[in-house]
Amino acid sequence: MSDTDRTGSGLRRRLSCLAVVGAGLALVAGGFVWLFQDELFHPFGDTRACEGSDTRLPGMISAGGVPLPADASDIHYFTRKGLAQISFLSDQMPDYLHRAGLVPEGEPPLDGENHGSPYALGEDESELPEGLCGPALKGPAWSYQSTGPGPSVDITIERSPITDETFRAPARVLASFDITEEAPSPGR
Numbered sequence: 001m002s003d004t005d006r007t008g009s010g011l012r013r014r015l016s017c018l019a020v021v022g023a024g025l026a027l028v029a030g031g032f033v034w035l036f037q038d039e040l041f042h043p044f045g046d047t048r049a050c051e052g053s054d055t056r057l058p059g060m061i062s063a064g065g066v067p068l069p070a071d072a073s074d075i076h077y078f079t080r081k082g083l084a085q086i087s088f089l090s091d092q093m094p095d096y097l098h099r100a101g102l103v104p105e106g107e108p109p110l111d112g113e114n115h116g117s118p119y120a121l122g123e124d125e126s127e128l129p130e131g132l133c134g135p136a137l138k139g140p141a142w143s144y145q146s147t148g149p150g151p152s153v154d155i156t157i158e159r160s161p162i163t164d165e166t167f168r169a170p171a172r173v174l175a176s177f178d179i180t181e182e183a184p185s186p187g188r
Contacts, residue, residue, distance in 0.1 A: 053077065063084075064150070070092065071092055071170075078133070082178060088175075089171070089173070093109070097144060101146065108165070110164065121138075121141045123139050123140050123161050124139065129176075135172060141156050144157075153175060153176070
């Protein structure tokens with residue numbers, strides 16, 4: 001065997017070993033990216049935060065000073081310049097509206113004469129505010145705006161497409177509020 005054959009054979013062996021080592025390193029790097037993808041691709045490492053958010057919200061989010069319902073799920077938020085928009089699903093919206101002071105205790109939440117108003121979103125339409133990620137709010141919808149003292153909050157909730165007297169079950173909710181306002185006193 002000539003020296004040229006041995007050199008070519010050794011070079012091929014080194015290249016194949018280098019390819020195996022390179023593939024192994026790529027596999028390990030890919031595993032780390034997959035393992036830590038939530039921390040790498042979401043602002044603040046928070047899977048609820050939408051891209052472009054500039055402020056991290058706490059683990060227990062309070063919209064307008066009132067904690068989200070206990071059953072809130074599929075939560076997404078977007079923050080920009082002191083304002084927050086949150087999207088979530090819940091079956092406990094009448095209770096939440098009472099706790100937020102948007103509808104007095106014992107009164108129906110879908111009373112257009114006294115509380116809230118229809119939101120301009122048709123039955124076959126959907127809406128997602130700019131910057132907010134996740135599923136869109138589907139029409140028909142109902143809107144509430146706080147008017148009393150304390151932190152202000154705007155709430156839009158999916159209404160049942162079948163009856164004008166109930167919300168969807170569960171209902172998608174959009175809440176907008178100023179995160180720079182102080183939280184209310186514990187009595188609210």
